[in-house]
Amino acid sequence: MRKLGFLLGALVVLGAARIAAAQAQNNEPAKSQQAVVLHAARLFEVEPGKIVSPGEVLIVGDRIQAAGTSVPHPAGARTIDLGDTTLMPGLIDAHVHLFLHPGKAEDLQTITESVPERTIQATLNARADLMAGFTSERDMGTEGAGPADTAVREAINEGLIPGPRLRISGMAISILGGHEDAIGFNPAQHALGNADYANDIEQIIETIRQQHKDGSTFVKVYETGHDQMVPHGSAPCLGNPICATFGIGEQPGDPKFWDFHTPYQYTEDQLKAAVAEAARLDTNVGVHCQGEPAARFAVLAGVAAIDHATQLSDGTMQLMKEKHIPAVPTFVVFQYFADHAPTPKAAALEHAMLNYKIHEFKRQVAAGIPMAVGSDVGPFPHGTQAKEFELMVRYGMTPLAVLQADYLNDPRILTWQNEVGQLKPGYYADVVAVPGNPLQDITAVEHVQFVMKGGVVYKNDLAPGAIQ
Numbered sequence: 001m002r003k004l005g006f007l008l009g010a011l012v013v014l015g016a017a018r019i020a021a022a023q024a025q026n027n028e029p030a031k032s033q034q035a036v037v038l039h040a041a042r043l044f045e046v047e048p049g050k051i052v053s054p055g056e057v058l059i060v061g062d063r064i065q066a067a068g069t070s071v072p073h074p075a076g077a078r079t080i081d082l083g084d085t086t087l088m089p090g091l092i093d094a095h096v097h098l099f100l101h102p103g104k105a106e107d108l109q110t111i112t113e114s115v116p117e118r119t120i121q122a123t124l125n126a127r128a129d130l131m132a133g134f135t136s137e138r139d140m141g142t143e144g145a146g147p148a149d150t151a152v153r154e155a156i157n158e159g160l161i162p163g164p165r166l167r168i169s170g171m172a173i174s175i176l177g178g179h180e181d182a183i184g185f186n187p188a189q190h191a192l193g194n195a196d197y198a199n200d201i202e203q204i205i206e207t208i209r210q211q212h213k214d215g216s217t218f219v220k221v222y223e224t225g226h227d228q229m230v231p232h233g234s235a236p237c238l239g240n241p242i243c244a245t246f247g248i249g250e251q252p253g254d255p256k257f258w259d260f261h262t263p264y265q266y267t268e269d270q271l272k273a274a275v276a277e278a279a280r281l282d283t284n285v286g287v288h289c290q291g292e293p294a295a296r297f298a299v300l301a302g303v304a305a306i307d308h309a310t311q312l313s314d315g316t317m318q319l320m321k322e323k324h325i326p327a328v329p330t331f332v333v334f335q336y337f338a339d340h341a342p343t344p345k346a347a348a349l350e351h352a353m354l355n356y357k358i359h360e361f362k363r364q365v366a367a368g369i370p371m372a373v374g375s376d377v378g379p380f381p382h383g384t385q386a387k388e389f390e391l392m393v394r395y396g397m398t399p400l401a402v403l404q405a406d407y408l409n410d411p412r413i414l415t416w417q418n419e420v421g422q423l424k425p426g427y428y429a430d431v432v433a434v435p436g437n438p439l440q441d442i443t444a445v446e447h448v449q450f451v452m453k454g455g456v457v458y459k460n461d462l463a464p465g466a467i468q
């Protein structure tokens, strides 16, 4: 029965999305579409950072026309009463992998699963993320599935399948023998890596152009390679994924006793070339960047954000403040790997890295660098990534600061400023409803009960039969 209910729900959702797509294709003026008024006990105003009561949003077509404690109710408008909930803009995740799933290492997914299989999985993941309230996402690489993300994004945009609005990169760009390059397999098998190779500026530019041709909307670069935690004074263990010296010493991960090593992959000049080429295409560069000196290179080059940002020097943090380049901590994936490591030794390593990260994050918050919210979902289950908000609060930010990071800084990274992230006239009608008050209890965002994207209702737990 549950399955049947789900199927019917999905068909209704698909039908609604198709209608919306058909309307968009016919270029119907927004005025001719039925107005919708959302009403709830509360509404979160992002910029002033406050909850008002009650909350109402007027939607016509795919855009918001008015929002506040009360809005005009045009004749014939459909009112959806969402009861004792808080209306908020749709959640944004600046770091997802729709083509990854938990339970198998990323490089093994590339080697053992076909691209069609992974694409089907990606469509299910897109739906799970949307139903969890994420209406905009930046997909940080298909990790071995080439430009298959273009097909997923197109299917979503055409209303064929439910999913968030997406910025996509195709595959990440990386150096030969670099991050995620199928290291440790029998060389005679020529195992596929998870990235597109580029070893110099010419190759970087050529790769960006090829990815652009294949449908990418931004550039993803692996800027750091293999990470290691070693006790102070120890040499990094070259080529050994779990350092031989690991396990010695007190308080694993405490920067007083431990060092974090991560090699850079591209020089500042090479990154500058990538940023310039992306700018020529009216877009930007996202980086996997765990630490120094890579973070400094990336910030000087002008990337959109520093993703993972486990280690940032004082000088780099100063530059991030001056240039308004946010860090995207991606705590959930670190937490998940620490909790699901295959061996006790690996678990200890992952916990040491998480502890180190928490120490450094507190320093970053104290320094006042801009933050954005991205989870790195994919290695852990899609649809559960709102946990990122909770962890950012647990490790040092206020609920309001985390919500503003998500709603104000993520749209800049996704180049959807003035389009998503606020309940204001002219913005996309991307609206979620959560129980309780997220400023008092941030875990409210993990229990999204209502999801609207572009004026189409995809989920309404408060009146499940009313989706249309």
Ligand SMILES: [Zn+2]
Residues within 6 Å of the ligand: 095, 096, 097, 140, 376
């Ligand atoms: Zn990632």
